[in-house]
Amino acid sequence: MTLDRLPPDWRRYYAKHRKAVVTAVTGLLYVVGWSLGFLADAALASAAVLVLATIVGGYDIAKRGYYELRSRTLGIKTLVTLAAVGAIGIGAYWEAAAVVFLFSLGSYLEGRTMRKTRSALQELLELTPDTAIVRRDGELVDVPAREVEVGEIVLVKPGGKIPVDGEVVDGESAVDQAPVTGESAPVHKADGDEVYAGTINQDGALEVRTTGAGSDTTLQRIIRRVEEAQEAQSPTESLIDRFATYYTPAILALSIGAFAVTRDAMLALTLLVIGCPGALVIGPPVSIVSAIGNAARNGILLKGGEHLETAGKIDLVAFDKTGTLTRGETTVADVAGFGVEADEVLRLAAVAEKKSEHHLASAVLEAAAERDVAGGRVETDGGAAVEATRPGGETAITDPDAFDVVPGKGVVASHDGREIVVGNRALLADEGIAVPDEVADYVREREAGGETAVHVVRDGTVVGAVALRDELREAAPEVVRSLQDAGVRTVMLTGDNKRTARTVAEEIGIDEYRAALLPEDKQAAIEAFREAGHVVAMVGDGINDAPSLATADVGIAMGAAGTDTAIETADMALMADELTRIPDAIALSKATRWNVYENVAIAVLTVGLLLAAVLGSVVHLAGGMLVHEGSVLLVIVNGMRLLRY
Amino acid sequence: MSQTTQFRVLDFDCPTCASVVERALESTEGVESAAVHYTTGRVEITYDENAAEPATLERTIENQGYTPQPA
Numbered sequence: 001m002t003l004d005r006l007p008p009d010w011r012r013y014y015a016k017h018r019k020a021v022v023t024a025v026t027g028l029l030y031v032v033g034w035s036l037g038f039l040a041d042a043a044l045a046s047a048a049v050l051v052l053a054t055i056v057g058g059y060d061i062a063k064r065g066y067y068e069l070r071s072r073t074l075g076i077k078t079l080v081t082l083a084a085v086g087a088i089g090i091g092a093y094w095e096a097a098a099v100v101f102l103f104s105l106g107s108y109l110e111g112r113t114m115r116k117t118r119s120a121l122q123e124l125l126e127l128t129p130d131t132a133i134v135r136r137d138g139e140l141v142d143v144p145a146r147e148v149e150v151g152e153i154v155l156v157k158p159g160g161k162i163p164v165d166g167e168v169v170d171g172e173s174a175v176d177q178a179p180v181t182g183e184s185a186p187v188h189k190a191d192g193d194e195v196y197a198g199t200i201n202q203d204g205a206l207e208v209r210t211t212g213a214g215s216d217t218t219l220q221r222i223i224r225r226v227e228e229a230q231e232a233q234s235p236t237e238s239l240i241d242r243f244a245t246y247y248t249p250a251i252l253a254l255s256i257g258a259f260a261v262t263r264d265a266m267l268a269l270t271l272l273v274i275g276c277p278g279a280l281v282i283g284p285p286v287s288i289v290s291a292i293g294n295a296a297r298n299g300i301l302l303k304g305g306e307h308l309e310t311a312g313k314i315d316l317v318a319f320d321k322t323g324t325l326t327r328g329e330t331t332v333a334d335v336a337g338f339g340v341e342a343d344e345v346l347r348l349a350a351v352a353e354k355k356s357e358h359h360l361a362s363a364v365l366e367a368a369a370e371r372d373v374a375g376g377r378v379e380t381d382g383g384a385a386v387e388a389t390r391p392g393g394e395t396a397i398t399d400p401d402a403f404d405v406v407p408g409k410g411v412v413a414s415h416d417g418r419e420i421v422v423g424n425r426a427l428l429a430d431e432g433i434a435v436p437d438e439v440a441d442y443v444r445e446r447e448a449g450g451e452t453a454v455h456v457v458r459d460g461t462v463v464g465a466v467a468l469r470d471e472l473r474e475a476a477p478e479v480v481r482s483l484q485d486a487g488v489r490t491v492m493l494t495g496d497n498k499r500t501a502r503t504v505a506e507e508i509g510i511d512e513y514r515a516a517l518l519p520e521d522k523q524a525a526i527e528a529f530r531e532a533g534h535v536v537a538m539v540g541d542g543i544n545d546a547p548s549l550a551t552a553d554v555g556i557a558m559g560a561a562g563t564d565t566a567i568e569t570a571d572m573a574l575m576a577d578e579l580t581r582i583p584d585a586i587a588l589s590k591a592t593r594w595n596v597y598e599n600v601a602i603a604v605l606t607v608g609l610l611l612a613a614v615l616g617s618v619v620h621l622a623g624g625m626l627v628h629e630g631s632v633l634l635v636i637v638n639g640m641r642l643l644r645y
Numbered sequence: 646m647s648q649t650t651q652f653r654v655l656d657f658d659c660p661t662c663a664s665v666v667e668r669a670l671e672s673t674e675g676v677e678s679a680a681v682h683y684t685t686g687r688v689e690i691t692y693d694e695n696a697a698e699p700a701t702l703e704r705t706i707e708n709q710g711y712t713p714q715p716a
Contacts, residue, residue, distance in 0.1 A: 111657070
């Protein structure tokens with residue numbers, strides 16, 4: 001068709017809406033031709049108009065059918081073209097026009113609805129502003145956001161979108177992080193806090209030191225992950241695809257066979273029309289793509305449809321305690337000295353722990369700075385991060401001369417010719433150090449209150465203990481309860497001793513707890529649950545418990561927005577640090593599993609009934625096409641319900 | 646030198662259409678591999694930059710009757 005003589009904007013409009021225009025014109029001609037058929041002496045005119053409708057509507061379909069054949073694919077467009085040509089050949093003009101019209105209408109609607117699911121991600125892409133205000137050589141300049149260099153300072157005005165990933169260096173504000181983490185409430189950001197490209201700065205001006213720009217931002221990583229997930233086939237999908245490759249040739253053979261036996265051309269052509277298992281092939285992917293898209297909008301990243309299908313079967317959720325059920329903000333609750341000052345106990349512990357990366361170490365160092373136990377400044381180099389500098393009082397905790405971590409037990413260090421051991425009972429037993437009764441009583445008492453106590457040993461003598469507390473997350477009891485209500489067993493895994501673990505477990509109302517576990521024990525526990533026939537999800541931070549996450553059927557990493565490894569490796573990454581997302585994610589997975597089954601059922605029933613009705617000559621060409629297209633639309637619409645689940 | 650380029654096609658209306666485009670791209674001069682995803686509409690093409698260029702690849706997709714957009 002040459003459109004060159006039309007004005008350019010008409011041409012553009014036509015190119016964009018070709019399908020709609022063609023469908024509408026075909027429909028119009030079809031109605032005219034069909035109406036003419038009722039006039040006594042207009043049979044020829046009616047036939048002519050109907051053939052014209054078939055040609056107008058069928059031109060694009062035939063062209064695509066030809067491409068299909070050329071690339072050796074037996075697709076629906078080939079079959080529809082054959083059916084239309086065949087129908088005209090046997091003088092069934094009305095059916096030919098009806099098939100073509102119904103097919104173009106159906107595929108136009110399918111294309112439109114699928115476009116909706118496909119452009120959901122596009123919307124995410126458009127969240128990042130195009131330009132950033134950067135301070136260069138003391139001047140403020142507008143530069144394209146993707147050209148901002150790492151380390152440059154970006155200025156974000158109130159109400160503006162943040163153009164890069166970075167760290168706040170000046171100003172404070174509330175930031176709406178919903179686009180990235182799915183958190184509905186704005187998050188307060190000040191010095192040192194991480195901000196993400198695509199989030200919305202609400203009320204204060206911020207200066208941000210860039211840590212990532214362009215395609216190297218958390219949002220871009222999320223988008224890539226979501227796309228990969230949507231493109232990965234789940235086991236159900238690949239099963240159906242394998243089935244589909246045999247189904248079409250089988251129906252084609254049936255069509256030829258039926259014609260040979262019955263000489264009923266109409267029957268053979270009708271079989272052609274239903275020879276494409278459209279709804280069956282399209283249904284499950286639409287369900288899964290919609291669910292993955294919905295999850296992403298709520299800050300839940302899934303690795304693929306496979307994990308969604310598995311997550312729908314979860315019947316046991318294991319939680320790592322620290323940082324998952326608790327806030328992961330360990331603080332020193334109490335220091336007790338036995339024979340020495342409490343401050344001295346804290347100082348010894350701080351020296352020993354200074355180079356440790358354990359979460360208890362940073363709590364000890366923070367308390368040491370707070371209490372000013374050495375009258376100087378805490379310096380860290382690659383060890384625990386300490387953000388406790390008080391004006392006027394800064395602590396100089398000196399480095400240990402030697403330092404050795406005993407995983408799951410504590411540290412052994414030496415300083416100034418003295419040996420310092422900081423650790424739990426197991427470590428003291430290993431080192432052959434006796435614990436005096438009064439210390440043991442103190443430790444037991446703190447543990448009964450849900451705290452973790454570590455012994456501090458100087459040259460083989462226990463001189464004190466430090467009690468540490470990690471506040472429970474408020475949502476923990478409610479999350480555990482809602483999982484239990486959904487018939488899911490809940491288990492807490494922790495390296496803490498039994499007494500501390502029991503207190504915490506009772507407080508949360510969790511079904512079961514396993515205490516005093518080393519990292520490899522956690523992995524073994526997950527393995528054991530799986531061998532007992534459970535489908536196991538493991539929830540952790542995705543860094544320290546990566547092995548257990550990998551062992552579980554579904555590894556769930558929490559608060560993953562800031563950690564690329566968690567985004568890359570977890571089967572399910574919760575961007576926000578919110579426990580409540582877990583029951584949501586499991587419920588969505590269950591709904592998705594059902595939705596896939598519904599779609600398969602709709603498709604199989606349609607194909608079965610249609611086949612029976614066609615072979616029984618109850619349904620003919622146009623009716624067959626109508627039901628076929630109707631079922632495809634039905635599964636798409638059903639799958640898309642998950643977008644709003 | 647191998648180069649990779651991406652397009653996005655929002656108007657695939659059936660999984661077969663995507664595989665047809667994939668095959669058309671694979672048989673285009675200079676294309677080393679092509680992946681076309683029905684679900685997301687993403688088209689990823691690896692080609693030899695001495696033998697093909699994005700504009701011709703875009704035309705290949707257009708010739709199959711689809712509208713590629715830059716991704």
